[in-house]
Amino acid sequence: MADKFYITTPIYYVNASPHIGHSYTSIAADTLARYMRKTLQKENVWFLTGSDEHGQKIQKAADEAGLSPQEFVDKIVVQFKSLWGKLDISNDDFIRTTENRHTRTVTRALEILYAKKINGLPMIYPEKYDGWYCTPCETFWPQSQIIDQICPDCKRPLEKISEINYFFRLSAYQDWLIKYLEENISFIRPESRYNEVFSFLKNNKLTDLCISRPKERLRWGIPLPFSQEHVVYVWFDALLNYISAVGEFDQQGVYRSPWWGDDCKVVHLIGKDIIRHHAVYWPIMLHALDIKLPKEMTIFAHGWWMMGQDKMSKSRGNVVSPLEMVGQYGIDAYRYFLLRDVPFGLDGNFSEEAIIKRYNGDLANDLGNLLYRTLTMVEKYYQGVVPDVGAHTWSGQEKIIREKMEKAGSVNAAISVNLASAGNNINFSAALESIWELIGMANKYVEETKPWNLAKENKSAELKAFIRLLVDVLRFVAESISPFMPSTSESIRKQIGEDKIIKGNPLFPRIDTKKPA
Numbered sequence: 001m002a003d004k005f006y007i008t009t010p011i012y013y014v015n016a017s018p019h020i021g022h023s024y025t026s027i028a029a030d031t032l033a034r035y036m037r038k039t040l041q042k043e044n045v046w047f048l049t050g051s052d053e054h055g056q057k058i059q060k061a062a063d064e065a066g067l068s069p070q071e072f073v074d075k076i077v078v079q080f081k082s083l084w085g086k087l088d089i090s091n092d093d094f095i096r097t098t099e100n101r102h103t104r105t106v107t108r109a110l111e112i113l114y115a116k117k118i119n120g121l122p123m124i125y126p127e128k129y130d131g132w133y134c135t136p137c138e139t140f141w142p143q144s145q146i147i148d149q150i151c152p153d154c155k156r157p158l159e160k161i162s163e164i165n166y167f168f169r170l171s172a173y174q175d176w177l178i179k180y181l182e183e184n185i186s187f188i189r190p191e192s193r194y195n196e197v198f199s200f201l202k203n204n205k206l207t208d209l210c211i212s213r214p215k216e217r218l219r220w221g222i223p224l225p226f227s228q229e230h231v232v233y234v235w236f237d238a239l240l241n242y243i244s245a246v247g248e249f250d251q252q253g254v255y256r257s258p259w260w261g262d263d264c265k266v267v268h269l270i271g272k273d274i275i276r277h278h279a280v281y282w283p284i285m286l287h288a289l290d291i292k293l294p295k296e297m298t299i300f301a302h303g304w305w306m307m308g309q310d311k312m313s314k315s316r317g318n319v320v321s322p323l324e325m326v327g328q329y330g331i332d333a334y335r336y337f338l339l340r341d342v343p344f345g346l347d348g349n350f351s352e353e354a355i356i357k358r359y360n361g362d363l364a365n366d367l368g369n370l371l372y373r374t375l376t377m378v379e380k381y382y383q384g385v386v387p388d389v390g391a392h393t394w395s396g397q398e399k400i401i402r403e404k405m406e407k408a409g410s411v412n413a414a415i416s417v418n419l420a421s422a423g424n425n426i427n428f429s430a431a432l433e434s435i436w437e438l439i440g441m442a443n444k445y446v447e448e449t450k451p452w453n454l455a456k457e458n459k460s461a462e463l464k465a466f467i468r469l470l471v472d473v474l475r476f477v478a479e480s481i482s483p484f485m486p487s488t489s490e491s492i493r494k495q496i497g498e499d500k501i502i503k504g505n506p507l508f509p510r511i512d513t514k515k516p517a
């Protein structure tokens with residue numbers, strides 16, 4: 001495993017307020033960043049997020065709001081930043097594509113590529129384009145991939161377009177990318193997505209990528225350094241945020257960054273809808289710029305949150321606000337739900353009933369109850385002082401629970417261990433499930449042991465060991481949930497982390513689902 005860890009979210013389009021889908025990627029990235037900070041130390045982890053502020057979508061939204069694009073993005077970006085604060089997202093940096101450091105890098109990257117040749121041909125060349133374009137997706141589609149003039153991705157009507165544009169010679173890198181993927185199977189995860197991209201590359205010919213838009217059609221973008229009449233295609237601009245935020249090209253055009261190299265693992269977390277851009281365009285752009293792909297680099301694509309049959313998205317008008325959910329259930333219950341309910345990588349169905357079920361079951365009944373009853377017993381039997389058992393031999397159910405703690409610890413650690421291995425599987429849900437199995441065992445142990453009988457029968461050594469075990473379980477739980485639910489972890493630690501307990505308010509007061517009569 002590399003010594004350093006650089007994790008990113010996609011940079012979000014600030015054409016509308018953030019919704020649950022956006023918060024999902026950020027919460028997942030935050031959890032990994034927090035996890036890796038525990039493993040590698042804080043200074044060896046860099047967590048980047050940001051905003052994608054150029055392009056047609058933004059220009060259109062700004063026009064509709066009667067604002068200039070810059071005024072518009074300045075307004076919306078505040079909502080994203082404030083949401084991340086409210087969700088305890090611990091990003092180290094936030095890049096906006098309208099910032100100087102970014103536009104400078106994009107311009108430089110284009111100058112470098114423009115001066116280069118591949119197979120004796122210019123890497124970037126102008127050409128008249130006649131074809132089909134999806135404005136909402138900002139994507140050109142080759143005739144071979146379209147049916148009935150409908151966008152293969154978003155299913156909206158395509159526009160016929162005829163104009164001069166600049167193209168990046170993506171096609172020249174197809175064999176290189178196939179070979180790279182063959183040699184780096186963990187570059188795209190989960191495995192199903194790797195297979196999808198790999199077979200796409202094996203069965204289709206890559207077409208060159210159109211990297212410009214005429215200013216007469218789109219004003220809002222970074223000017224192309226070698227044409228007065230064009231701005232840069234928003235995806236070409238956006239992908240470069242991953243390097244513009246953490247480094248610079250030097251005078252000789254060599255990219256330098258403390259977070260890019262073989263000593264640093266790079267993980268780009270994205271949704272499955274933007275896999276092609278990240279798994280095809282991005283590695284080719286880097287390679288063309290002579291930026292070596294780090295030895296450990298993974299693009300992990302998660303699934304979608306659906307509302308019934310549809311993806312939750314602004315264009316479908318079915319979005320749920322994360323702020324509303326947090327107001328209703330609290331930050332940690334929301335974070336827990338998103339990461340626990342659906343295995344990372346698969347689609348999930350969003351509903352408040354499902355949140356309430358997790359809240360009342362896993363959080364109030366299981367975790368809340370274990371903490372409450374343990375604190376109550378420490379108070380009742382030991383005047384609030386956590387008992388010390390000295391050199392105790394754990395046997396029977398106690399031993400089983402201690403072993404389970406070790407196992408849960410290793411499942412939790414598997415998040416990072418797997419990140420380093422070829423498996424590269426990020427499975428938040430399994431890690432949480434394993435911790436909750438332990439909580440369930442501890443609760444069952446209380447019910448079966450009946451501590452009040454131990455007290456009545458004056459079995460003081462057994463009672464001490466019993467309570468000490470529960471305290472240890474809770475301390476372990478606080479430690480292992482900290483990347484997922486930072487403030488709950490803190491609260492458990494405050495109540496039971498020291499020798500003297502400090503009983504606080506219940507962690508998750510039950511939500512009454514019965515309607516008032």
Ligand code: MSP
Pocket residue numbers: 009010011012013020021022024025052238239240241269270271272273274303304305306311312313
């Ligand atoms: N701006 C581009 C990303 C550029 S990265 C160099 C973009 N932005 S987005 O705002 O449309 O989407 C950002 C992320 O949110 C994507 O990873 C997308 O998959 C995710 N989600 C948007 N809706 C979603 C759901 N309903 N469910 C889960 N995630 C989804 O794409």
